[in-house]
Amino acid sequence: MIQNRPKFLKKNLKYYNHFPKQKDFDIDFLHIPALLNLDFHSLSGLLPLTKSRYEFITKYDKPPVIFVNPTDEEYEYYESIGVKEFQAIGIVFNFYAIEDCPDGSLKGLPYNISLLPMTENGKIDTWGIDLLKQMNVEELSQDNNLVFTEFNPFQSWKKGIGLTYELFSNIGYDGYTDTVGFNWGMYFLSPIYDKKEIIFPENTNFSPIINAKYKKFKTNLFFKNFTNSQPRRIFGCDSPIELFLLQGMYLASLKPVIQTNIFKTGDIIANYFEMQNSPIWIGQDQLITQADFYFPEKQLAIFCDGSDFHDIEKDKKINKSLEKLGVKYLRFSGKQISEELEKVVEIISSEYNKF
Template identity: 30%
Template structure:
C-alpha cells in the first residue's frame, strides 16, 4: 500500500472492522473505536439483528521490482470482493466479527489465482503459502488480499462519520466522498468484483508494466482541475454524473508523472479517432499546458502491436 498515492491511502486507510463507522457506533462504544467491536457495539448490533458482509480488498500487482533490500510491489488495480458460498454473497453476525478480528485467519496472507479485475474472473482462493512453489501463472493474475472489513447491511448514511480527504474545493471533496461511499459501502447483491482504483483496461496495464520495467513509476488514474490541482481518481469517478459536472474538472489522465508533470493518455480508436474527438483532445491538452502539464497520447493500437514504441514515446516526452 506504500506505493499508492496519498489521497488513495487516506481514502482506504480507515477500512477495517465494521464499516462504515457511524455515530451510533461511537455512542455505543463510549470511547475509542477499534476494528474489534466493543461490548456496547456488539450489544447494539445484536439487539438490532444487524447482518454484515465480509469484504476483501484485493491488490493486483503489475510489477515486482527487486534490488537492495525487500522487493517492492507496484499495484495496478484495487478491487473489492465479497465473501461467498455456493455462488451467493454470505452474511454474518456481530458475534462472528468479535471472534474473527485479530484471529489467526485475519493474520494469514490470502490470495486469489487467475484474478482478472478487467473481466471479473478469478480462480482459486487460499493462503499464499499453499501456492508458493506450485503456481506457474503470471504475476498480474494473482490477487493479494491486503485488507478486509465487515460491511453493515442497512445503515443510516447520514450517520456515517467521515474525515477530511484534503481537497481545497469543498464541493469536489463532497462529490469524491459520495463516489467513494458508492464503491466501499454499498452492500453486494451478487458475487462480483467491484473495481476501486487502477488501470481501466488491459492496454493501460501493458504500458504501465513496460514503463515499470524501464525503472519509471507512473501513477494511474489522476484527475486534473483547472486550478492546477491533481488528485487520485477512484474507479469510474470521471464517469460519475455528479462528479463529472463538478466545477473546475478538466480531465482524467491514464497515467501521471508528478516530477516532470507529464500526463499520459492511452487513446483507443473507439473514442479518439473521430475529428470531433481529436478536437476535444486538443482542447484538453491546451488546458493542461496552461498550468504546466504536458500531454502525450499513445494509441491503443501502438500499445498492442509495438509496446516498445509506445513506451519510447512516453520516455521521449519525459
C-alpha cells in the first residue's frame, strides 16, 4: 500500500480512487518510448529466440517459420537441451491518470511497466512443457484481460487478487486506481539459453559493438530469469513521491518526460530505448544524473529528493554540472510533495512559464 498520499490528488484527480463500472479500457501508448512499444510486440510465445533453436527446426522446415504457437520440433529442441518448464511472465501496466474518450471508453496513461512472474502461494509458478503442449500459447500470450488489484510497482505484489477485466469492471472498484495492474500480455521464459545466441532485430546503421551493447541491455531486461516474485520495473517512476508529482503536474497540464539521463558529453536522452534512435551508446560512467522529470523544450529538470539522508554535497556537484550545460533544475523533498503538492506544482508551472 502506498502511504502519505496528497490530499490535493484525492480532491482533484478524476478516477483517483474509483474505477467506473462497465467501461471499455485501452492504453495510451504515446506515453511510452516507441521502441519499447515495438519490443513488446515481440514478447510472446516461448522466449528467447536463439540461433540454436532456429537451426534445430531448420532440419525439419527450410526455411523455418517461427510462430507464437510452438511446433512439436521446438518443444523437442527445448527437451534436448534439458528444459522441462518455463516461467510465465506478465507485462503489467500501471496508470497515473485515466481519461474519458469521446466514444465513452477509458484510456490509461502509463507511469510504470513491470514484468511480473506468475506466482502461486507466493512462489514462482512454472509451466511444464507437457502442459504447454496442450495449450494455445498464442492465446495465452495475447491475453490482455487480467487485472491485479493492489499492485504496487515499488514493492512485491502480495495482497491483491487477480481477476478478469470483465469482472473487475463490473464490480466498480473502490480503491486507488494507480495501484491497479493491467496485464497487457504474457510470454514464457526458458531457464536455459546462451546469451550470445539470442536473436534481436539489429539496426544496420549501428556498429556491431553498439548493437552488442543494446543486445546485452535487452537480454538482462527481458530474459533474466526471476528468482522471486518482485516485479521488474522496465519503464517508469522510481518511487511514490515521483508518482504523486507526476499526477500533480498532469492536473496543471504539464507533461514532462519520465526519467531522463543527463550525460557529461552534453547528451540528454530519456532512456536507452530512446538512445536507439541514434547510432550511439553512452555508458553509465558518463552519467551526471538522472532527472526524475524533464521538460526538453524548456531544458528544465525536476528532482524528487525523497531520502531523509539525502547527499546534499553530491547534489551541489550535480547542480554545478547542470548549470554548465545550461540545464535549469528544481528540487523538492518527499515531505513537500506529500504535504504541499499544490504549492510544488505552482512553483514548477511558474518556472516552466518563465521562458
